Amino acid sequence: MTSNKNNWLSAPYTLWSAVFIIIPLCMIFYYGLTDKTGAFTLENITAIATAEHAKALRLSILLSLISTLLCFLLAYPLAMILTNMKISQHSFIILIFILPMWMNFLLRTLAWQTLLEKSGVINSILTFLHLPNINIINTPYAIILGMVYNFLPFMVLPLYNALSKIDENVINAARDLGADNIHTFFRIILPLSVPGIISGLSMVFVPALTTFVISSLLGGSKILLIGNVIDQEFTQASNWNLGSGLSIVLMIFIILNMIASAVFDKDGEGSML
């Protein structure tokens, strides 16, 4: 009986996922595996090996790995500080972190463009202070900055969640047995927060790998990431088949990432909140 009832309750979500997830996914596979005449082909998949696509994919992977690492290095200490705070304090800090997410993603990225421009806000201040200007707009550095800025909350929250679940008594026990701070961290805290780390890594890596907005706004459309290639196939070249084929290749990377998360995070401890 109960299971029937549950089935009924899940109907809206089942319908949602059928219409907005399953069917679009099938269409991507259909377009990706056919050519313009509708005949089966693997050409759209193997197209990833052509020089410009492979280069775009390599660059995407490189930039998103760097951004993910930077996010991790920034977020871990912050999450630890948050965990040690009193409830009243840490909810305030978390609010500060989530607040920017209430603003539109596009708007925040455009703001960075204005900030970083040659005669932008940051450089005007630097010039006023007689300091050298920074010229990173339209370079890969600006793209990394945009990725780190936009995706940092996705790293902080799972880390914070995993760290705050660590039983205080385990840490106290380690101390009782003579472990110093460094030992406690590397042998107790870090291993216990692995689910959060894995979840945070994939939540930053996946959107960074697929982004095309950040790279075109902060990269001046000069730096072609795999997301930009796919975007252009759909919007400019109207080659849906190639665009879908490349999306499938990208999905393979995402699935690998999800498998890694599933292996390390069996209990779903590293979930967002």
Add this chain to the structure above:
Amino acid sequence: MKMINRKIALLLGGTMLLSAAGLTGCGSSGGGENGQVIVYNWGEYIDPDTIDMFEEETGIKVVYDEFETNEVMYPKVESGAASYDVICPSDYMISKMIEKDMLAEINFDNLPNARDNIGAQYYEQSRGFDPENKYSVPYCWGTVGILYNKTMVEEPITSWAQLWDEKYADNILMQDSVRDAFMVAEKLNGFSMNTTDPAELETVKNSLIEQKPLVQAYVIDQVRDKMIGGEAAIGVIYSGEAIYTQRENADLEYVIPEEGTNVWIDSWVILKDSPNRENAEKFIDFMCRGDIAVKNFEYITYSTPNDAARELIEDEDIRNSEIAFPDLSEYNNLETFIYLGEDGDALYNELWKEVKSN
């Protein structure tokens, strides 16, 4: 086979798009007392007041949607994802749509303003892409040229070649659309901007790759704001933007390069499967009325082919402006884009991707 699948895409995507389009139209669903007309135009390409005036005078509700490039517009219209009535594509896109049998013939008996007010030379020029003047009504036209900041360059800019000058490294803005970017390099090399010769295009591609390190950014609408803000010294821009930018920043100067350039026309067309054809004709004719066309000209500053409107321009400098209304006979090697066919398009896109990924 493909058509059937496009239909499925239509069902899925179309419902979403249309509901979005319905929402932008103030949320009323049934249209005005005399039905509705769905218009798909370039971004910032009309004075919003004229839409209100049209709605008030005719009782026809306008559902208005915008696109950024012809290439973004085309797949959306082709897939039938949203059933537009009136669209405003450029020359080469119109010839493509005529070839694909997507456009309806316009009955000029119902469009007296379009027949009488639009200058004959613009219909003549339209014959390049619409040989019998059956499908399109010119809305705006212009040239593509170089906008430069007089305080940031050492000598007057007169040639496309100066976009390859290392002096201006990181101070150059190029257009981020295939045909416009290629046009610049094609004219530089003395080729036709409608060439599909692989050897010529290879040269053009190499020129663009050579130029890329000097380019600050590939942008479309942002050329305007970046030039006004003094972000760059030289930018490739549409003549219609030039007047606006000069109003905002007096240091800016527009020039048609000596190697020749693109003379383009954006025209109103009606889709073959337009659900509101009568209203579409009314809309186009309304936009061709002198007082309405001059309002639009003053708002968007793109040259109007509407003679009645030009007479109504109060500012004499603008009415006789070399930028807005150049005497085309003074320039060499002016061309208008034509549709290159699917293979031609594919070749251009492939080469553009090579430029971008380099």
